[in-house]
Amino acid sequence: MNRDRLIEKLKAIDVTGKTEQELYTEISKACMSEIMETPQKAPAKTVSYFSVEFLMGRMFFNNLMALGVLDEAKEIFEEKGFDLNCFEDVEDAALGNGGLGRLAACYLDSAANLGYPMCGYGIRYQYGLFKQRFEDGCQIEEADDWLKIWGDPWSVRRADEKIDVVFKDMTVTAVPYDMPIYGKRINTLRLFQAEGSPEAEKISEYLYPADDTEDGKLLRIRQEYFFSAAAVGQLVKNFTKKNGKNFDRFPEFHVFQLNDTHAVFAVAEFLRLLTKEYKLTFVHAVDIAKKTFNYTNHTILPEALECWDVKLVEKILPEVAHILTRLHLHAKREWDMSYSVEDTTEMSIVRGGRFSMANVAVYVSGRVNGVAEIHTEILKKRLFAAAYKNASYKFLNVTNGVTPRRWLMLCNRELADFYDESLGLKWRFDLNELREIHCTNENNLKAFAAIKAIKKRQLAEYIEQKEGVKLLPDAIYVSQVKRLHEYKRQLMTALAILYLYFDLKDGKLPDFTPMVFIFGAKAAGGYKRAKAIIKFINDIAELVNGDEEVNARLQVVFVQNYGVSYAEKIIPGTDVSLQVSTAGFEASGTGNMKFMMNGAVTLGTLDGANIEIVEATRGWHNYIFGAKVTEIEKIKANYDPCEFVAQNLKIKRVTDTLTDGTFEDEGGELKEVYASLFEQTYNSPDHYLVLYDLPQYLETLLMVNRDYQDKELFARKQLANATHSARFSSDRAIEEYAEKIWKLNISH
Numbered sequence: 001m002n003r004d005r006l007i008e009k010l011k012a013i014d015v016t017g018k019t020e021q022e023l024y025t026e027i028s029k030a031c032m033s034e035i036m037e038t039p040q041k042a043p044a045k046t047v048s049y050f051s052v053e054f055l056m057g058r059m060f061f062n063n064l065m066a067l068g069v070l071d072e073a074k075e076i077f078e079e080k081g082f083d084l085n086c087f088e089d090v091e092d093a094a095l096g097n098g099g100l101g102r103l104a105a106c107y108l109d110s111a112a113n114l115g116y117p118m119c120g121y122g123i124r125y126q127y128g129l130f131k132q133r134f135e136d137g138c139q140i141e142e143a144d145d146w147l148k149i150w151g152d153p154w155s156v157r158r159a160d161e162k163i164d165v166v167f168k169d170m171t172v173t174a175v176p177y178d179m180p181i182y183g184k185r186i187n188t189l190r191l192f193q194a195e196g197s198p199e200a201e202k203i204s205e206y207l208y209p210a211d212d213t214e215d216g217k218l219l220r221i222r223q224e225y226f227f228s229a230a231a232v233g234q235l236v237k238n239f240t241k242k243n244g245k246n247f248d249r250f251p252e253f254h255v256f257q258l259n260d261t262h263a264v265f266a267v268a269e270f271l272r273l274l275t276k277e278y279k280l281t282f283v284h285a286v287d288i289a290k291k292t293f294n295y296t297n298h299t300i301l302p303e304a305l306e307c308w309d310v311k312l313v314e315k316i317l318p319e320v321a322h323i324l325t326r327l328h329l330h331a332k333r334e335w336d337m338s339y340s341v342e343d344t345t346e347m348s349i350v351r352g353g354r355f356s357m358a359n360v361a362v363y364v365s366g367r368v369n370g371v372a373e374i375h376t377e378i379l380k381k382r383l384f385a386a387a388y389k390n391a392s393y394k395f396l397n398v399t400n401g402v403t404p405r406r407w408l409m410l411c412n413r414e415l416a417d418f419y420d421e422s423l424g425l426k427w428r429f430d431l432n433e434l435r436e437i438h439c440t441n442e443n444n445l446k447a448f449a450a451i452k453a454i455k456k457r458q459l460a461e462y463i464e465q466k467e468g469v470k471l472l473p474d475a476i477y478v479s480q481v482k483r484l485h486e487y488k489r490q491l492m493t494a495l496a497i498l499y500l501y502f503d504l505k506d507g508k509l510p511d512f513t514p515m516v517f518i519f520g521a522k523a524a525g526g527y528k529r530a531k532a533i534i535k536f537i538n539d540i541a542e543l544v545n546g547d548e549e550v551n552a553r554l555q556v557v558f559v560q561n562y563g564v565s566y567a568e569k570i571i572p573g574t575d576v577s578l579q580v581s582t583a584g585f586e587a588s589g590t591g592n593m594k595f596m597m598n599g600a601v602t603l604g605t606l607d608g609a610n611i612e613i614v615e616a617t618r619g620w621h622n623y624i625f626g627a628k629v630t631e632i633e634k635i636k637a638n639y640d641p642c643e644f645v646a647q648n649l650k651i652k653r654v655t656d657t658l659t660d661g662t663f664e665d666e667g668g669e670l671k672e673v674y675a676s677l678f679e680q681t682y683n684s685p686d687h688y689l690v691l692y693d694l695p696q697y698l699e700t701l702l703m704v705n706r707d708y709q710d711k712e713l714f715a716r717k718q719l720a721n722a723t724h725s726a727r728f729s730s731d732r733a734i735e736e737y738a739e740k741i742w743k744l745n746i747s748h
């Protein structure tokens, strides 16, 4: 990359008479031309990272920062009378749902910045995750036509590298769109677009189409096979161009990482190609696959562990179904020699007429990893216990991480500048250097507190502009932003807020420091209860914010259309990060890490990476409450939420608001939420222990509220979090993958 030449190109751009969109394209293309002209050394070994989601967010500012021209570009265009900040309106590339997709994006960024060759493979959805707005407090979903206004100047269509993907009833053309990921190396995110008949094009239309019908399930299977087969097809073909059929050498040049089970069809396609096209024996092909594939598990929620009906797969992919069945028998023969019947059944690829995609992945993968220490332990002890007993060498932990470039340097310039002034630039390459910033030093605390105040003010301005709600300026900003799911327990926070509300009205909290609760979350289209929880929180916001008696001390705002760009505003402006999932359910969390990096304290349960966050700050800087993983089973054995509430009338008062007419509930949605707490529904009553953990949650919230009165002490906790966040950088995570799983030896 020639920086001077890029600056000249930017200077040469004429702004007169051009629309924002035209300039966006022109400036982006100028950067792209420089990136594309940068020569790349052919790598010895490349990681192929398969993921059905890539939640990239906005590329413009991130890429200009990566190219080292962001500030100068802003100045250049300011002189021309054009404000680059108007590109804050550019749509996010939201080709993902949440943490899983954002992790893939962070890993691409880190691999490029560390110089590891990695190519991401996924789907170029025409519509990203839906856009959300609220009407009468209810979620309204709109198609996210992300390409319509701003286009996609950061990708290059590579029609020359298109490949056919064959289903029984149709052939689909997979056309790659390559997005360069700029760092020490330039890596690629390759997303495939489905082209051909209208039926074919449906494959890359939507992310996670509804799968409650057979047609829906078939479409999902098509999507998964589509991008897996396209990627594997190209990789294998390119390999044979250089190495002929010497597939024993394949693992020397390629390592595959399956980001969850959505790309497990890649295994079947790999075996199919090697046996059918290149005539290797099945045993030989499996042997090579075992040296190539690795699998990351992201969840233990039963509904997320994919199983596909054998009959369904047979219908559109008979050869693939045949290969998977053969793999099942192959594995069984291997196991029958030494393993118990129970273990073999548990590890089986075909179970009850369905393919267990996780079991395929575990069987074939050289390494299987969980994403936080506690999660990996749960995989070993529960989810994959039999496989662990029989092949324990496969299992390891790699705790997730987030990229400090987007999640610190880009979204919190003020903090990054403070680090630069204190330490020079070395921390930018190793966050461990931040530990040199002493958290007891008065000047550091003052500087940090001033930065936090600025970020809170910026957030308040942004929320006022977007939502029309004016945040209390001198309050504690408490945020819970993440997908809406019962296990994440936004409902528990809602009930806690009502409890505080009633106590404030009753005059029971005389020394209460004003608190602002900020929510952001999308509920999956078909997830009724999650949508009802959104409505409940919006109802509470209306009640609390409209009540003159309390609204100077308590405030609630649920922002619309939470996504990467909104997160970049909320996270730096937050004092307290809520990470309150039921212990054992949040595999890792990555939101928690972004907050930590920006100096928010965590108020959470001992779940996922929260445990490691507390460890990293040696305890007292964060707030932990609630049932522990080891206690849950015992609690549940004797737990009756009705009885629990009967003994705790103040909790009854807040749960009663779901049914007593406090809030309008014509459709009965709130009543259904109430039922989920007290009755057997599709889960046991209060399956996620919302009520059980609520008293301790409240105590902890009030403890935070009291502690905050000592501003200096609280700033110390916050700064300690920020300066001890190195372990949660995706640079650390990628180094671990490179060393322990991918065996990449790059000198850098």
Ligand SMILES: *Cc1c(COP(=O)(O)O)cnc(C)c1O
Pocket: 097, 098, 099, 100, 102, 481, 482, 483, 562, 563, 564, 567, 588, 589, 590, 591, 592, 594
């Ligand atoms: C980081 C991130 C997530 C993941 O948040 P968790 O709290 O770990 O669930 C989800 N959505 C967006 C937009 C993110 O940036």
